[in-house]
Amino acid sequence: MLDLAQIYNGYYFEKSLLSIMPEAVLIVFAFLILLAGLFNSPSKNSLNSYYLALIGIAFSFLYLFMLSDHTIKGFYGSIIFDKFDVFLFTAILLSGFLTILMSKNYFDTRSVLMPEYYSLVLFSVSAMMLLVASLNLIMIFLSIEFMSICAYILTGYLKGESRSTEAAMKYFVLGTFASAFLLFGAVFIYAATGHLSLYKIHNFIFKQNYKVHYAYNLHTFLAIGLILLLVGLAFKMSLFPFHAWTPDSYDGAPTPVTNLMATGIKIAAFGVFIRVFTSIYHFDVFNFYNILWILAILTMTFGNFAALLQTDLKRLIAYSSIAQAGYILIGVIAGGYYGISGTLFYLLAYVFMTAGAFAIIIMFENLNLTSVDIKSYSGLGYKYPLAGAAFSFFLLSLAGIPVTSGFMGKFFVFSAAIKSGYYWLVFIALLNSAFAAYYYIKIIVKMYMIDDEQPNIPNNYNNMAAAPTNGTGARASANGETGLVKEKAVPSALLIAVIICLIFTLILGIFPQPFISFASKSVTSLWSI
Amino acid sequence: MNVNVNVNDYLAVASIIFCIGALGVLIRKNLITIFLSLELMFNAANLGFVAVSEYLNLISGDIFVIFIMVVAAAEAAILLGIAIAFYREKGAISMDKANELKF
Numbered sequence: 001m002l003d004l005a006q007i008y009n010g011y012y013f014e015k016s017l018l019s020i021m022p023e024a025v026l027i028v029f030a031f032l033i034l035l036a037g038l039f040n041s042p043s044k045n046s047l048n049s050y051y052l053a054l055i056g057i058a059f060s061f062l063y064l065f066m067l068s069d070h071t072i073k074g075f076y077g078s079i080i081f082d083k084f085d086v087f088l089f090t091a092i093l094l095s096g097f098l099t100i101l102m103s104k105n106y107f108d109t110r111s112v113l114m115p116e117y118y119s120l121v122l123f124s125v126s127a128m129m130l131l132v133a134s135l136n137l138i139m140i141f142l143s144i145e146f147m148s149i150c151a152y153i154l155t156g157y158l159k160g161e162s163r164s165t166e167a168a169m170k171y172f173v174l175g176t177f178a179s180a181f182l183l184f185g186a187v188f189i190y191a192a193t194g195h196l197s198l199y200k201i202h203n204f205i206f207k208q209n210y211k212v213h214y215a216y217n218l219h220t221f222l223a224i225g226l227i228l229l230l231v232g233l234a235f236k237m238s239l240f241p242f243h244a245w246t247p248d249s250y251d252g253a254p255t256p257v258t259n260l261m262a263t264g265i266k267i268a269a270f271g272v273f274i275r276v277f278t279s280i281y282h283f284d285v286f287n288f289y290n291i292l293w294i295l296a297i298l299t300m301t302f303g304n305f306a307a308l309l310q311t312d313l314k315r316l317i318a319y320s321s322i323a324q325a326g327y328i329l330i331g332v333i334a335g336g337y338y339g340i341s342g343t344l345f346y347l348l349a350y351v352f353m354t355a356g357a358f359a360i361i362i363m364f365e366n367l368n369l370t371s372v373d374i375k376s377y378s379g380l381g382y383k384y385p386l387a388g389a390a391f392s393f394f395l396l397s398l399a400g401i402p403v404t405s406g407f408m409g410k411f412f413v414f415s416a417a418i419k420s421g422y423y424w425l426v427f428i429a430l431l432n433s434a435f436a437a438y439y440y441i442k443i444i445v446k447m448y449m450i451d452d453e454q455p456n457i458p459n460n461y462n463n464m465a466a467a468p469t470n471g472t473g474a475r476a477s478a479n480g481e482t483g484l485v486k487e488k489a490v491p492s493a494l495l496i497a498v499i500i501c502l503i504f505t506l507i508l509g510i511f512p513q514p515f516i517s518f519a520s521k522s523v524t525s526l527w528s529i
Numbered sequence: 530m531n532v533n534v535n536v537n538d539y540l541a542v543a544s545i546i547f548c549i550g551a552l553g554v555l556i557r558k559n560l561i562t563i564f565l566s567l568e569l570m571f572n573a574a575n576l577g578f579v580a581v582s583e584y585l586n587l588i589s590g591d592i593f594v595i596f597i598m599v600v601a602a603a604e605a606a607i608l609l610g611i612a613i614a615f616y617r618e619k620g621a622i623s624m625d626k627a628n629e630l631k632f
Contacts, residue, residue: 180570187577
């Protein structure tokens with residue numbers, strides 16, 4: 001390992017640069033991918049950029065672990081690298097890693113060979129990390145926009161597919177609408193406190209330092225600002241009244257991008273929300289806990305009821321992710337050491353179970369290329385026993401059945417809420433998760449129940465069943481010339497993604513101890529916990 | 530310089546512009562008009578920042594404004610790209626045509 005203290009104190013490296021090293025590495029690799037695109041044929045590039053992207057993620061992990069013991073502030077206190085970042089960076093990088101693993105096969109099957117896709121993924125992952133690391137309203141706005149702009153492009157990536165373009169358009173309009181609210185909230189907070197740095201706003205509110213040299217009512221301004229800021233962030237977290245973009249853009253986007261949005265963007269949004277919440281909303285000046293309380297209940301209930309009515313699997317997962325956002329919000333409301341660390345644990349668990357579910361959806365989607373309708377899943381459990389079992393496991397985890405990571409996540413979050421005295425909130429959340437189990441199990445029932453109607457899976461794909469069954473896995477040999485994965489073999493990258501998700505969903509469910517202690521260590525670096 | 534204009538008035542005007550923009554986004558159907566409304570919302574925030582940072586003799590608000598303008602330009606580029614792709618597929622840039630993804 002490098003002697004970082006030397007670099008840290010030396011004058012060769014600016015502290016600022018060190019504080020964004022994991023993000024900077026990703027940005028460098030994203031540019032490398034764009035540069036490498038100049039020199040080869042598109043098909044070769046697609047493969048090269050795929051490997052470059054994986055190497056970029058690996059290097060970012062490397063820097064993350066090398067720096068993990070340090071707390072570095074950079075850029076005049078607008079960016080921080082601390083323990084909290086280490087945990088969320090890990091989750092975000094894992095989400096990016098799994099997304100890249102899934103993407104290759106998905107786009108190869110559709111003969112979309114565009115190397116810049118991977119650079120966009122890396123850019124948006126680095127933006128998510130910057131968002132979590134930012135301590136300043138300017139940085140928060142910039143990184144939210146950076147992340148969102150990449151996400152808009154990625155959502156509309158399937159050229160010529162009108163659903164994808166429509167999703168990008170809706171996402172763009174609502175996402176920008178949300179950013180405008182965030183900005184206008186920042187104006188009022190700035191007017192009330194005179195600061196843009198979270199730390200200074202925190203101190204200002206802490207001291208109740210309402211000096212009288214202002215001509216206006218500061219208290220009102222602060223309240224307006226905080227509410228508008230909450231609206232802006234709630235859009236990104238897809239909480240109930242602000243969720244409208246979620247199902248549409250999750251549905252229309254290419255499935256790997258949906259995975260990135262459901263895991264990475266959600267983690268980043270919750271990360272920045274926790275930072276803002278613990279520094280600004282924490283004081284409960286305007287009864288924000290009541291507002292969040294109501295938001296959490298509405299989000300859970302609405303998400304679950306809407307998910308019940310869906311026939312499209314991607315939309316169902318989208319609504320269920322809205323419901324999950326409600327559960328995660330409970331952890332933030334519970335607050336304190338246990339609440340926040342439970343939230344972080346839940347977010348990490350959420351990455352693996354959602355990414356696993358999406359990987360299997362891609363696997364099935366590649367079989368008959370168009371449909372993600374639940375009807376087309378009937379009997380799949382018998383045709384592809386291992387894939388069906390894995391999918392059932394992820395769905396059970398999302399439902400929160402014991403032995404899975406989803407159960408442990410819910411357990412930590414709900415028990416923290418009980419410790420803080422939110423009995424009714426936990427009661428409603430428990431009712432909700434019992435209710436949610438219905439539509440998850442509905443899919444499993446569908447998979448293991450062969451209808452009278454013939455499942456519309458082409459016969460010539462039948463031997464794909466062999467690959468997941470025997471487990472040794474017919475390895476996908478990427479054809480160097482065309483970049484197309486050989487048909488009738490389960491692609492190795494997808495298989496790796498599923499296996500990683502399975503292992504971690506199990507480990508997080510059975511031995512959560514190391515992960516929860518990792519989470520609680522990272523919480524200590526937040527203020528006012 | 531008119532000293533009678535209070536910072537409150539600037540913020541009131543900014544709020545009115547913001548509300549007009551928000552209404553425009555909600556009511557209008559044409560994608561370009563919607564984007565103009567979004568720009569209006571962004572510029573309301575710009576006006577607020579400039580007014581407040583002038584009043585408090587600070588510079589951070591002005592810096593924020595420059596960043597907002599840059600981001601708005603970047604978003605214009607993205608929106609035009611999406612609008613062209615949308616036009617090619619649907620033959621119009623009206624929100625009415627965005628009816629494939631429903632509840």
